Amino acid sequence: MSCHQANGEGLKGAFPPLKGSPIVLGDDLELLVNIIMFGYDARPEYAVMNAVGLDNNLTPEEVTAIINHEKTSWGNNAKTVSPEEVKKIMDFIKLTSNK
Ligand code: HEM
Numbered sequence: 651m652s653c654h655q656a657n658g659e660g661l662k663g664a665f666p667p668l669k670g671s672p673i674v675l676g677d678d679l680e681l682l683v684n685i686i687m688f689g690y691d692a693r694p695e696y697a698v699m700n701a702v703g704l705d706n707n708l709t710p711e712e713v714t715a716i717i718n719h720e721k722t723s724w725g726n727n728a729k730t731v732s733p734e735e736v737k738k739i740m741d742f743i744k745l746t747s748n749k
Contacts, residue, residue, distance in 0.1 A: 658724035710737035
């Protein structure tokens, strides 16, 4: 909320909207989990997102709750995900990186 705002519309030139975000609405769960866990710095027109998940030691259940909140809020109406799917990706990330 502090960055993407309560209405999910972000802040121009700083934080992108999560409302209608192709990444939030899309099926690339690995990308979404990586963004939440390790942050994001893909575009010069936005600030840098910090590693919210890593910094707060989020569990697969917490990451799942955040993802499903984003996929079903502000008019977003995307298919929700299960903690099992998220856990598989987080375990894989842990296995393949020493993060
Ligand atoms: C649990 C909390 C958060 C979630 C789930 C989240 C989720 C996301 C997602 C899905 C994107 C990609 C959206 C798109 O481009 O369509 C994104 C980008 C971004 N987020 Fe967050 N975010 C969170 C917290 C934050 C916080 C606290 C900040 C401020 C420090 C932040 C700053 C940014 C920025 C600057 C980008 C764009 C980075 C770039 O494209 O270069 N986010 N976030």
